[in-house]
Amino acid sequence: MDKSFLPSHEQQQELELFPVKEIEVDGIQMGVLNNGTPYLTMCGLSRLCGVDSGVLVRLTTNWLDERNKPRGKKIDSMLQSKGLRLTKLYTTITNQGIETHAYPDSVCMAILEYYAFEAHKAGSFDNTKALNNYRALAEHTLRRFIYLSVGIDPENPQRGAWQCFHERLQLNSQMPFGYFSVFSEMADLTLRMINTGFNFGPASIPDISVGVTWGKYWVSNKLDDRYGKRTRYPHVYPEWFPQHKAGPVDTWIYPDDALGEFRRWMQKSYLPTKFPAYIESKAREGAIPVVNTAKLLTQVKKPELPNKH
Structure with missing residues (x-):
């Protein structure tokens, strides 16, 4: 599973995915998962593209084979141009006891682009609906459209990055004596x-x-x-976070004696080897602006004292 769609495999083991809200707008079913991913259902995606759902079911459920065929190659090329190398185009979720497929906005836009500009070249496909929808979404990204449609405002100035950080810090400031959390220890970073x-x-x-x-x-x-031994302790998300619906999430907290080890690991291992890839993936998703990761890395790493002889 590509990290631009969902968290890494290890993160998925920590976080069971489910829709925090799902609605239908003009016949298009959409929602947001508890990890913040906006998505369309198969029904919503087929309506968006003006294509019979059976056609898209064959494409997406047999993706490993289909991406080697003419249609799949073009869609795969569109995804790869955004830095996405996917082995699967959806995640399976359960909503009100019904199992369905959730297609992330990045996948939906690539498939929509294909049906807007490429599909009609191979036959009699009428691309009018797909083309109109693609043009509309070009000025109003699908990610923003889904967030606003389900009532989550990504640009509310009172809930910007600072407000978000303050709320989470206040909600999770009390750690049991003798333990630290990754979130609180990362506050300065x-x-x-x-x-x-x-x-x-x-x-x-x-x-x-x-x-x-x-x-x-x-x-x-x-x-x-x-x-x-490390132990579990509940972490709380603000009420306006999609993740809040899951309730307090049991996360690992660690003995204070390991603080030095954690700080060395952050500076010497995570920041130089994992942090740049994380930032680049979030920029590809559109969750953050494109940044110079090398420059950002120099700004977030702690300074070191000069060697004294």
Whole structure:
């Protein structure tokens, strides 16, 4: 699964995906997942493109084969031009007991673009509906359209990056004595990221990426034996976050004795090796503006004292 659609495989194990809200607008079914991903259902996508749903079912459920055929090659090329190399075009979710496929906005736009500009060249397909919808969404991105349609305003100035950070910090400021959380320990890094233009919000939660990667490091290095066992503690998201519907999420917290290890790992391992890829993926999604990752890295890394002889 490509990280531009969903969190990494490890993150998916931490976060069960489900729709926090799903509605229908002009016959197009859409929603937002609890990880912040806007999506269309198969019915919504087929209506958007003006194509029979059976055609798209064959394309998307057999994607590994279809992407090697003329239609699939063009759509795959569109996805790859955005930095997306997908082995699957949807995730399976359950809503009110009914299993359905959720197609992320990036996939929907690539398929819509194909039916707007390419499909009619191969036969008698009428591309009028797809073309009109594509033109409309070119000025009003699908991501923004879905957010606004389900009642989540991505540009509310009172809920910008600073407000988001303050709310999450207030909700999760109390840690049990003797433990630290990845989110609270990242506070200074988060502040520096926001200062450089990072759009800290429901669709860009860097502490998930850091937490999952640090957790793997903790387990692989058997740090329970060195510092004591980590434990779970509830993390709360603001009410206006899609993730809030899941309620408090049990996340790992770590013994204070491991703070030095965590800080060294952040500076020497995560920031130089994982952080640039995370930032680039969020920029491709449109969750944050495109930034110079090398420059950002120099701004968020802590300075080191000069060697004294």
